[in-house]
Amino acid sequence: MVKQANKPTVWFNADEADILEAFSSAVTSTQLIQLIGPSSQLVIIDEAQQIPDIGKKLKLIYDNRPDIQVIATGSSAFDLQSQTAEPLTGRKKTFQLYPISFGETVKDTSRLEAKRLLDSRLIYGLYPEVLNNPGQEKEILIEIAQSYLYKDVLQLDSIRKPSHIEKLLKALAFQVGSEVSYHELAQTIGNIDTATVEKYLDLLEKAFVIFKLPAFNRNLRNEIKKGKKYYFYDNGIRNVLINNFTFPEMRQDKGALWENFLISERLKFNAYQSRFVNTYFWRTHDKAEIDYLEETDGILYAYEFKWKDQKVRFPASFLQSYPEHQTAVVTRQNFEGFLGA
Incomplete structure (x- = not known):
């Protein structure tokens, strides 16, 4: 053509x-x-x-x-x-196309319209076909999951037991915002070892279904050193996996919805603006924690995500150990700046 x-x-x-x-x-x-x-x-x-x-x-x-x-x-x-990869070394430039970003919806409609539809984006995500077919979001997301997650992904490495991938994805969907243990995931899935869990998670990352946020540690002895959290590139995929399309105010997991949305949208913003930043979460063994960190030119930017506007006290142990820092709380009232919208 x-x-x-x-x-x-x-x-x-x-x-x-x-x-x-x-x-x-x-x-x-x-x-x-x-x-x-x-x-x-x-x-x-x-x-x-x-x-x-x-x-x-x-x-x-x-x-x-x-x-x-x-x-x-x-x-x-x-x-x-x-x-x-190998034949085109030095001859190619790679671009990754994410689902539509919140900032793109602002440009396509208006800031007011994009904010008015925020709850819908938190539930159904931002895949183009979902956005272009209002009223058919559930059906489209189910089709995407069945034709991509449970078909194309399974073919990538000739996975013999698709049920393991399904159980693994559902377990991750329920643990968004929480640290993940390979050992606990293996026990949850059953009849699988931790090495296979790691292999499947790596495969799902390469297929751009999920991405990993590692733990930040530098100075404190009791910082979590090998922790990791996993997030979904799209909230809609996460919700179809747990079969929950209830709107945020009625849900107990609205904090996880909000956190996944903000971190995935920030990932898009950083990529599109060519912002080369290191990203982490931070936690200590005595439960002090920060949702999200970015490191740029030696400065740490610490963010807490809250569904509603409220006062937040960042851990004193972090503030004292890392004097080169800036902090911010991201809520529904001020999130546009965090997303570059």
């Missing part, structure tokens, strides 16, 4: 059988350039991970026609990255 643009553009979808066959059969630079069209300057290949040796084929195009820009996309980022 050819699209009009500022320069000659051609778009291929490797889910199409004939396109997949054509790219699979093309093995030389001459064949590949003939396939994409010698006059093309921008080539887009969707679902590129379907094509065998796609990394080598892209390298051949680049090395022989560096004037052609190629954009390779794929819903299975783990497969795409693994197939392109």
